[in-house]
Amino acid sequence: MASVTRWLTDDEQRAWRAFALATRLLTDRLDRDLLAAADMPPTYYELLVLLSEAPERTMRMSELANWTNSKPSRISHAINKLEQKAWVRREHCADDRRGWLAVLTDDGFAALQAAAPRHVVSVREHLIDLLTPEQLRNLEDISRVLLDHLTEPGPSSPSR
Amino acid sequence: MASVTRWLTDDEQRAWRAFALATRLLTDRLDRDLLAAADMPPTYYELLVLLSEAPERTMRMSELANWTNSKPSRISHAINKLEQKAWVRREHCADDRRGWLAVLTDDGFAALQAAAPRHVVSVREHLIDLLTPEQLRNLEDISRVLLDHLTEPGPSSPSR
């Protein structure tokens, strides 16, 4: 199995480096803007968004973990913090006593509404408004190819 | 200045969400692969790469901070760790006694060489080989637009 490494060609190398750097700078930038706009880490903002779109503005801890594909312990910590800020409230789960529900409070919803416009400005300024409609379509197509691949079942080596 | 928020259109919304999720899953994936391949956090790998490409395999701390656009304190911590692993060595800067040089050791270079092939496989598998040549070109073009914008001088509000 001593397969020879297929190094990247010059074209591939250039594309990869540009893409890697661009996405890193972009996410850094958007994260900083969001932090300034919402006074919370971007990951917490995401949790609030999920809750705000859920029925009853309520979700199970494990659901939150799944949708953000992150570890349970992270959600636990995060909800603690958000509870301290009174943006989220914990409620016992009626049908499963092990479980907890995270409920977005009115304060939390208000905080989200206050931050959203600034977030949109940031996304427009650093991404959307920079691209032609065609480029945006291309970017979406490419993203979907990656998503299809990355959300596939098997871990890395599908066949055997 | 009560400008009305220009919310994203449906098309823009779809593209943005797909892109945001795809890049997050992709970087998560690549980072995990790299961690497994190189037995170090991806950010440390990046430092070794920079050093390996520098003349004398040597760089100033501040240079490293600039190129990775991160804070000095991060570099300080990171180089400590890499020094513990004997992959990097600190040397006093001859012409500026405040400064330090980080030098990549032979062990460090070997560690890099050992990890590189697996890293390339990962980048191919989860990105390059999924796209058509045209898509790859489009992705590079888009990335350059973003890079030009993000590396511009002024911070967000260019004029005054």
Added chain:
DNA sequence: CTCTTTTGGTTCAGTGCTGAAATATTTAGC
């Protein structure tokens, strides 16, 4: 030359995350 300011790095305290262990509750086996 001194005196102040700037620059290069490190140290400190605190934050968000992770993997592993611990706890409580539900489900499944018999």
Added chain:
DNA sequence: GCTAAATATTTCAGCACTGAACCAAAAGAG
């Protein structure tokens, strides 16, 4: 039913990073 296995969540120890305070050397001002 009663025990065994699985599941939902929290707690714990440790890591990478950040902003602020700090120290030492260099550069500038008079």
